[in-house]
Amino acid sequence: MHYQLRLSVAATLAAAAMLASCGKKEEAPAAPATGASVSAAPAAAGSGDVQVVKIASVAPMSGSQAHYGKDNANGVLMAVDDMNQKGMTLGGKKVRFEAVVEDDAADPKQGTAVAQKLCDSKVAGVVGHLNSGTTIPASKIYNDCGIPMVTGAATNPALTKPGYKTTFRIIANxxxxxxxxxxxxxxxxxxxxxxxxxxxxxxxxxxxxxxxxxxxxxxxxxxxxxxxxxxxxxxxxxxxxxxxxxxxxxxxxxxxxxxxxxxxxxxxxxxxxxxxxxxxxxxxxxxxxxxxxxxxxxxxxxxGGSSLSKMPGGEEWKKRYDAAYPGQYQVYSPYTYDAAMLIMDAMQRADSADPAVYLPKLAESSYKGVSATITFEPSGEMKDPAATLFHYVKGNKEAIE
The missing domain is CATH 3.40.50.2300 (Response regulator)
Known part of the structure; x- marks a missing residue:
């Protein structure tokens, strides 16, 4: 069952306070349930003048890979919150961004079903998917309905082989x-x-x-x-x-x-x-x-990227991430954060959230993100992506410098 649930930050904090008052251990903020549309900042009074723009995060939010999915969604939520704090106007109207978090369960069939749902609901852009097996079939659906998709996780080279103009990758393949x-x-x-x-x-x-x-x-x-x-x-x-x-x-x-x-x-x-x-x-x-x-x-x-210490804004960003989502960091959230910011930046340069209007701006991006400066090849692959090897020292993941 899919449904839309709009949550404000105030409501989330109030719910956390209620749990704490009941003697339950306070948990770290969790990514929203499947299909939830999260407003990272409350609408201003007179919200009829506010344009709501939805950006989707798609990844496995259930099953054995849910920790990846939550990490991915957290990156998108942070980006949406940051942009709402900064404020944006498009076409002379104030914009409030909302993150729509969907679960593809790392399953290709569910991934394509989610992609079609997002096309039908006319989200403005998609960050995802995580697995190549879900991203590749979903990319055709997004292409057919004209919605830009930016992945910061799926790495199979076959993703960009069809040449879809709506498909972008910001990580090494x-x-x-x-x-x-x-x-x-x-x-x-x-x-x-x-x-x-x-x-x-x-x-x-x-x-x-x-x-x-x-x-x-x-x-x-x-x-x-x-x-x-x-x-x-x-x-x-x-x-x-x-x-x-x-x-x-x-x-x-x-x-x-x-x-x-x-x-x-x-x-x-x-x-x-x-x-x-x-x-x-x-x-x-x-x-x-x-x-x-x-x-x-x-x-x-x-x-497929630099270590946090070598990312342009990695260490400072990681401090903010850990404060918001303690203990949830995995791998891809810096890239999903950048993917969402990249989409919103393209909208700003196009002065429109219409995918058909901002898509050309997305393709010609030169965006200075947390993970890297992002520019694209005609195929949608990132130009000159970094790759880093890691090992584990006393149980901690560390870059091999």
């Missing part, structure tokens, strides 16, 4: 991430690497890039196996992998599977092998999901 990891394997003199993927568009895609570049680097791929993005038991796969005596394992997938995989590797004595993965495993949550297993120390993962 898997061609860059897989290659960076394969080059790191060569740098560390690995000779034999096993590859496992979860058969999703993202997981299989980045695994194929890694394997291709690794082979070109003279590394032998000793086995290629696959699981699913719902699995939790990897003992059979890992037992077969151990028999091949690899000095490294690459996993194409998400942290919900990588965490248990690391625990089971420890049980099987696979404690010295490097463990490579893309941005899907490169989260704060991985340390928790792995239960502190020793193989966590061997993880090398890649993210």
């Amino acid at each position: 898997d061609d860059a991430l897989g290659a960076a990891l394969a080059n790191d394997a060569k740098k560390n003199n690995l000779k034999r690497v096993a590859v496992i993927d979860d058969r999703t568009a993202y997981g299989q895609g980045i695994a194929e890039v890694f394997a291709k570049v690794a082979k070109a680097n003279g590394i032998e791929i000793v086995s290629s196996q696959f699981t699913t993005d719902k699995a939790t038991d990897f003992m059979a796969i890992l037992t077969a992998t151990k028999a091949e005596k690899p000095d490294g394992i690459f996993y194409g997938g998400m942290d919900a599977q990588a965490g248990p995989m690391l625990r089971q590797m420890e049980q099987l004595g696979l404690t010295t092998q490097k463990f490579f993965g893309g941005d899907g495993i490169c989260t704060m949550e991985l340390a928790k999901l792995s239960g502190g297993a020793k193989p966590l120390e061997n993880v090398v993962c890649a993210v």
Whole structure:
């Protein structure tokens, strides 16, 4: 069941105060439920002169990947709040932005259903989706109805291959991430690497890039196996992998599977092998999901952007994020924040929230964001995106400088 629920900041705070008065532990602000339309600033008196402009955030808000989705939505909510605080007029009318948060459950069918719903409700722009498997089919729907879509998370190179003028990506794709990891394997003199993927568009895609570049680097791929993005038991796969005596394992997938995989590797004595993965495993949550297993120390993962310390506004932005959403930061929220700000900036330059009017301005952006200065290739790919490798030191994710 989908419904619209408008919440003001005052109402949210009042609800939190009521819970606290009932003796319940106060929780960090949560991303709104599916379909919620959140006004980050209350409408001014005489709101008939205020134009409401809706920007959607789409990601998995339920299931094993919900922590990613909440992080993504938080970035959009922060951007909307910041712009409302700053104030904008379009066509001579004041604007109040609202974030519409939708759940695609990391499922392609639900993702396309959400995309059609957003087209029907005529949102002005979309930030999302998170998974390549949902983003790729949804991108056609947004293109057909003319709504710009900016992803700061989906990395499969196939996303921009159709040439849709409404599709933009502000993060490095898997061609860059897989290659960076394969080059790191060569740098560390690995000779034999096993590859496992979860058969999703993202997981299989980045695994194929890694394997291709690794082979070109003279590394032998000793086995290629696959699981699913719902699995939790990897003992059979890992037992077969151990028999091949690899000095490294690459996993194409998400942290919900990588965490248990690391625990089971420890049980099987696979404690010295490097463990490579893309941005899907490169989260704060991985340390928790792995239960502190020793193989966590061997993880090398890649993210399509700079580390927070090297982002133009990363550290100051992160302080504000943590104050608003303590303990919820994962990976992509700086990019979803920038994606939403990028869309609103294009509207301002076009003096219109009409997608047909501001889309050309979006394509020609040169926006100085928190994560980077964002400009686009004709394909919708970001020009010169950065990529950063990370590892885990005493359970903390740190950039490999």
